[in-house]
Amino acid sequence: DIQLTQSPSFLSASVGDRVTITCRASQGISYLAWYQQKPGKAPKLLIYAASTLQSGVPSRFSGSGSGTEFTLTISSLQPEDFATYHCQQLNSYPFTFGPGTKVDVK
Amino acid sequence: QVQLQESGPGLVKPSETLSLTCTVSGGSISNYYWSWIRQPPGKQLEWIGYIYSTGTTNYNPSLESRLTISVDTSKNQFSLRLSSVTAADTAIYYCARAVYAGASGWRGFDFWGQGTLVTVSS
Numbered sequence: 001d002i003q004l005t006q007s008p009s010f011l012s013a014s015v016g017d018r019v020t021i022t023c024r025a026s027q028g029i030s031y032l033a034w035y036q037q038k039p040g041k042a043p044k045l046l047i048y049a050a051s052t053l054q055s056g057v058p059s060r061f062s063g064s065g066s067g068t069e070f071t072l073t074i075s076s077l078q079p080e081d082f083a084t085y086h087c088q089q090l091n092s093y094p095f096t097f098g099p100g101t102k103v104d105v106k
Numbered sequence: 107q108v109q110l111q112e113s114g115p116g117l118v119k120p121s122e123t124l125s126l127t128c129t130v131s132g133g134s135i136s137n138y139y140w141s142w143i144r145q146p147p148g149k150q151l152e153w154i155g156y157i158y159s160t161g162t163t164n165y166n167p168s169l170e171s172r173l174t175i176s177v178d179t180s181k182n183q184f185s186l187r188l189s190s191v192t193a194a195d196t197a198i199y200y201c202a203r204a205v206y207a208g209a210s211g212w213r214g215f216d217f218w219g220q221g222t223l224v225t226v227s228s
Contacts, residue, residue, distance in 0.1 A: 033214030
């Protein structure tokens with residue numbers, strides 16, 4: 001199985017901050033997705049294929065990377081962005097998720 | 107707008123079979139891949155498996171020996187059966203639509219149900 005790690009695990013930030021989350025894969029992949037999950041809610045797809053913004057997702061979210069290292073960036077954190085963010089690899093079976101990064105209020 | 111809704115018992119006894127159904131509304135179940143994902147309390151998401159509308163399946167090897175996913179296109183539903191459950195199967199179970207873009211690969215899960223908590227306990 002392809003293992004995913006995320007850093008940091010927790011991140012304290014303020015509204016307006018630029019936030020970057022890293023996802024590392026145990027082997028090279030091409031198909032990586034990012035999700036946002038709020039407490040008690042299902043995950044929401046933000047980005048697929050590492051850098052393509054899902055329809056309806058604000059442009060302050062962006063994704064980049066290739067191979068084994070990928071990043072999710074929020075250019076200017078908004079109040080509704082405090083949540084947990086998960087990466088997922090869809091390169092090979094079984095699909096796997098990262099452990100998540102929780103972004104909370106500083 | 108596609109909507110998904112999980113249904114099934116919230117409490118299952120150890121060694122019994124967990125059964126859940128996902129009802130898809132606002133769109134057809136045909137020509138898409140449909141998946142189950144679970145999240146134990148406080149832990150990370152785990153992909154369980156998927157089924158295509160024609161019945162083709164792919165399961166997580168960690169669960170494959172206990173798992174059956176089926177589809178009923180006439181009812182726009184797909185289902186999960188997980189046998190011989192233990193406390194380790196306690197989790198929020200989500201159903202979701204998986205998007206496959208052919209040569210462009212998998213795009214992820216774009217529509218999700220709200221999730222249903224299943225507790226395994228006697």
